[in-house]
Amino acid sequence: MPKQKNTKQKILEAAIDLIAKNGYRGASVRKIAAEVGIRESAIYNHFKNKEEILKEIISQIFTTPFEFNDLEERAKKGKSFLHQFVVAYKLVSFDKKMEKLFRVMMIELFQNEDLRESFLEEFHQKDIQQISKALFIMMQDGLIRSADPMFMAQEFLSPLFYIRLRVSLLRIDEKSTAPIATQFEKHVDFFWESVAV
Amino acid sequence: MPKQKNTKQKILEAAIDLIAKNGYRGASVRKIAAEVGIRESAIYNHFKNKEEILKEIISQIFTTPFEFNDLEERAKKGKSFLHQFVVAYKLVSFDKKMEKLFRVMMIELFQNEDLRESFLEEFHQKDIQQISKALFIMMQDGLIRSADPMFMAQEFLSPLFYIRLRVSLLRIDEKSTAPIATQFEKHVDFFWESVAV
């Protein structure tokens, strides 16, 4: 089934584009079909209804991108681990596909309960857990001062989220992100200075 | 014109409620009228069209709540100034009306260019400027370490924003915010420990 998958994929991509611009309600089946180059009725050969399209998109959002399998070893390096993490975070922030999915997430977050739960449990929690694990190791090794690792992880991550949000907003209007792009790295410096022993 | 204002106010309140739930597109003139208890056509005696309702709501969002006229004096007190700011920030985060407006802002942020500009220029910039001014004074007084005050202000504010976002999300589903509510104050402690000389 190579052709079917192709059309289904096209529908999903068109839907992501349109939802990222106008939200779920603004992305009508008509417009999605038009963008793909088929009729509305053809959509229903690939998805039961409009909501199924959204559900499949939402599942794409939370394919957690930041996972280090050798976390313990990396954490021993202290600041350079955090730096690596932020470089990966920055890359995702500027990746076109991921940026669109981020917009979809932010738009629908307040209107879709499933998405809210995934946000709090996956998006939020998974990063927190990974960073807090690393910070805990750094505390044991005496690299950073002692504190609640979970809370410290949130202090580390929330400025990154805010920068990402602003990057996303600026790029919608095609404004320059140059002054903001360096803030990712500046944050690591500031944070390390804040917690290093 | 006491009666006219009353109806207009009711329309605005109903619109805020509905937009906070379903977004601008989901808040139809029909539903707004039904909630107020009048017919759709009557709405147009108070607003030129649907968009005018949104514009008036947006203007309400950015009535900047955090302004200290005696900022210089307060800043000299160091941590307790930051604590005062956060208490005010927390109050706004839990205020019912402000919480609804926050939801409206977050929902429409990615779909409304005017709102985006106001967000970046008012919501973001105004707080940053005030906090950075205070931090600058603290640096001069040797209370905290030296750094770019604007950047440090952002490091102070962005975790607050993230906590506020999570509070807002939890409250939609009427989940407990008890564990999260204390994070506002914990953030001040953590931040002060990070920058205090």
Added chain:
DNA sequence: GTCTATAGCACGATAGAC
């Protein structure tokens, strides 16, 4: 300033031919 009535359009979805 409210009502009834209605215009004109876009929406999601289905039936049935090819």
Added chain:
DNA sequence: GTCTATCGTGCTATAGAC
């Protein structure tokens, strides 16, 4: 798997009576 045709509904907005 795509098409044409169509249904029923909800939408914003206006006209005109009261």
